[in-house]
Amino acid sequence: MTQYETPLKTAPQASAAAGRVADVEARDFNFYYSSFRALDKISIAAPKHQITALIGPSGCGKSTLLRAMNRMHDRTPGARSEGSLLLQGQDINTMSDLVELRKRVGMIFQRPNPFPMSIYENVAYGLQLGAQKIPKREIPDRVEAALRSAALWDEVKDKLRQSGMAMSGGQQQRLCIARAIAVQPAVLLMDEPCAALDPVATLKIEELMIDLKQNYTIVIVTHNLQQAARVADQTVFMTMNPETRAGFVVEAGPTGKIFTVPKDPRTSDYITGKFG
Numbered sequence: 029m030t031q032y033e034t035p036l037k038t039a040p041q042a043s044a045a046a047g048r049v050a051d052v053e054a055r056d057f058n059f060y061y062s063s064f065r066a067l068d069k070i071s072i073a074a075p076k077h078q079i080t081a082l083i084g085p086s087g088c089g090k091s092t093l094l095r096a097m098n099r100m101h102d103r104t105p106g107a108r109s110e111g112s113l114l115l116q117g118q119d120i121n122t123m124s125d126l127v128e129l130r131k132r133v134g135m136i137f138q139r140p141n142p143f144p145m146s147i148y149e150n151v152a153y154g155l156q157l158g159a160q161k162i163p164k165r166e167i168p169d170r171v172e173a174a175l176r177s178a179a180l181w182d183e184v185k186d187k188l189r190q191s192g193m194a195m196s197g198g199q200q201q202r203l204c205i206a207r208a209i210a211v212q213p214a215v216l217l218m219d220e221p222c223a224a225l226d227p228v229a230t231l232k233i234e235e236l237m238i239d240l241k242q243n244y245t246i247v248i249v250t251h252n253l254q255q256a257a258r259v260a261d262q263t264v265f266m267t268m269n270p271e272t273r274a275g276f277v278v279e280a281g282p283t284g285k286i287f288t289v290p291k292d293p294r295t296s297d298y299i300t301g302k303f304g
């Protein structure tokens with residue numbers, strides 16, 4: 029028996045109001061690194077105020093897809109896309125203001141990356157950028173609210189002027205989440221956010237994600253299938269063409285169904301650990 033054959037507890041049901049509309053949607057989305065097609069006709073929807081997990085074997089394009097959602101490839105030579113990738117119905121690739129896009133779509137990386145500045149300044153940073161700057165007098169309240177939402181306030185309220193780099197890995201990751209949510213994005217993208225954390229810190233981030241989905245739409249890439257099963261409302265299973273290596277979606281749907289009654293044998297092979 030593999031670790032994945034243990035019965036998986038699936039995520040708590042999303043609220044009835046959630047999930048009716050997609051905040052992020054890919055329609056026949058192709059992505060290329062020069063002549064290499066990394067993503068082939070991806071069509072998925074990340075429903076509002078739900079957690080959508082992207083799972084699949086290494087190299088199938090999960091991070092490429094996630095990163096395309098806030099145009100992280102803009103400066104990659106030879107990177108280009110076809111089809112559409114929509115944020116609340118608006119094409120991400122034709123948006124003229126990248127700062128505004130990144131305020132609406134926050135990103136959390138595998139390794140926590142606080143700025144080399146104080147805890148307070150880390151969270152206040154984004155509030156001072158872009159066309160719609162927050163009035164100065166409102167910033168302290170916004171910083172506190174973001175730290176509270178990231179379940180960090182009680183741990184840091186007496187040391188806001190200390191360096192963000194001097195915290196534990198789990199605290200740094202929650203600080204990065206606070207920094208991302210301070211600007212009140214619609215969507216939070218998380219690229220293996222717990223990969224560098226111990227099980228206790230991982231559990232805290234998972235609990236936080238479940239809290240945050242009340243206000244944010246979350247898309248997470250994870251190699252940890254138990255984690256996908258615990259937190260995600262929707263799961264997208266991707267794999268790649270063995271000849272061309274292009275990544276594509278095998279199936280997507282409610283997490284409970286993908287993990288217990290997958291339609292495609294490739295999905296069941298992957299989730300039972302026979303492949304990938």
Ligand SMILES: Nc1ncnc2c1ncn2[C@@H]1O[C@H](COP(=O)(O)OP(=O)(O)OP(=O)(O)O)[C@@H](O)[C@H]1O
Nearest residue numbers: 061066084085086087088089090091092093104273
């Ligand atoms: N900057 C790049 N230039 C060229 N090819 C790239 C670049 N980044 C990724 N690739 C290729 O695109 C494909 C998809 O990579 P990606 O990192 O998106 O996969 P992944 O599913 O997230 O993998 P992993 O689970 O290992 O992180 C791989 O074949 C990879 O080598």
